[in-house]
Amino acid sequence: MKIIKIIALVLLVAFVGIQFIPTTRNQSDTVPSTDFMLVNNVPETIQKKLQISCYDCHSNNTQYPWYNKIQPAAWILEDHIKEGKAELNFNEWDSLSSRRKSSKLRSIIKQIESGEMPLDSYTLIHTDAKFSETEAEEVINFITQLKDSL
Amino acid sequence: MKNLKMSIVAILLLAVSFTNAQEKEKMNHDHGDMKMDHSKMTTMKSDVKAEVILSDYFNLKDALVGDDTKKAAQAGSKLVASLKAFDAGSYSKEEKEELADIIEDAIEHAEHISESAIDHQREHFKTLSKDITDLVAITGTKSTLYEQFCPMYDKGSAWLSTSNEVKNPYYGSKMLKCGKVQKTIQ
Numbered sequence: 001m002k003i004i005k006i007i008a009l010v011l012l013v014a015f016v017g018i019q020f021i022p023t024t025r026n027q028s029d030t031v032p033s034t035d036f037m038l039v040n041n042v043p044e045t046i047q048k049k050l051q052i053s054c055y056d057c058h059s060n061n062t063q064y065p066w067y068n069k070i071q072p073a074a075w076i077l078e079d080h081i082k083e084g085k086a087e088l089n090f091n092e093w094d095s096l097s098s099r100r101k102s103s104k105l106r107s108i109i110k111q112i113e114s115g116e117m118p119l120d121s122y123t124l125i126h127t128d129a130k131f132s133e134t135e136a137e138e139v140i141n142f143i144t145q146l147k148d149s150l
Numbered sequence: 151m152k153n154l155k156m157s158i159v160a161i162l163l164l165a166v167s168f169t170n171a172q173e174k175e176k177m178n179h180d181h182g183d184m185k186m187d188h189s190k191m192t193t194m195k196s197d198v199k200a201e202v203i204l205s206d207y208f209n210l211k212d213a214l215v216g217d218d219t220k221k222a223a224q225a226g227s228k229l230v231a232s233l234k235a236f237d238a239g240s241y242s243k244e245e246k247e248e249l250a251d252i253i254e255d256a257i258e259h260a261e262h263i264s265e266s267a268i269d270h271q272r273e274h275f276k277t278l279s280k281d282i283t284d285l286v287a288i289t290g291t292k293s294t295l296y297e298q299f300c301p302m303y304d305k306g307s308a309w310l311s312t313s314n315e316v317k318n319p320y321y322g323s324k325m326l327k328c329g330k331v332q333k334t335i336q
Binding site: 097099100102103106110 | 273281
């Protein structure tokens with residue numbers, strides 16, 4: 001019994017302790033002129049869907065959830081955002097060459113098709129980020145058109 | 151015992167390459183007029199680092215033909231390294247830009263291939279093949295390549311091979327013979 005108490009105490013201290021470790025926040029007031037929405041003629045419904053489902057991790061501006069400042073959740077978020085932006089940053093879209101754009105668009109299509117993105121851990125809380133079948137079709141059609149027009 | 155075998159193999163390899171070199175020399179002696187063409191071709195149309203990239207690409211292709219995810223992943227990692235080692239120093243400014251673009255894109259696909267399951271590897275192999283084809287169009291190569299095409303995979307997909315016999319890397323054993331040679335690159 002005593003051991004359990006000690007373990008619980010240690011865990012509590014650790015939990016409180018890690019709250020003091022700072023994380024970098026992914027937030028920006030400006031949308032650069034290279035943004036995907038600004039350089040492409042994106043229909044409004046698709047804009048909205050991409051904003052909700054993709055931009056949190058694939059742009060310079062995250063709409064943080066309520067638990068964003070609590071560790072270790074903040075770390076996981078930070079990590080996902082870092083990885084997401086390295087793979088694709090919608091804000092910097094137009095700085096890519098056509099070859100790179102084509103590759104990225106292909107990946108976007110495959111990721112949505114296979115349901116790999118958005119991540120399950122993300123849609124667990126952001127239920128509105130999930131793609132319904134019609135939404136997926138709509139977005140994939142648009143992205144395919146865009147890819148063919150490159 | 152193993153060592154002995156290895157050395158025998160090494161000696162044999164050496165011997166083969168020696169006789170090969172000698173034969174080439176002989177050929178050049180025999181046909182004095184052909185010699186010029188030869189040297190011209192090698193200086194203009196061969197880039198050692200591009201050849202390494204190609205050889206890694208073909209290892210990857212063969213692994214996919216053999217449905218071997220693990221081998222494909224290893225070949226992918228090797229390809230990442232050889233792509234990173236590429237040096238565009240001797241090309242024109244325009245070519246340099248294009249090459250940098252191709253290499254950057256190809257590295258990303260090779261990286262994905264090095265860490266994915268076979269379906270995913272094949273998806274990336276498609277775009278990678280396009281990159282490598284564009285690369286060869288600039289660097290040239292000393293060997294004859296065949297651009298092959300399978301109309302079934304993902305609305306039609308191409309790849310490169312050193313043999314004109316079709317072995318499909320997108321389907322492997324499932325549909326090994328699907329496809330045809332659509333272009334010979336020399």
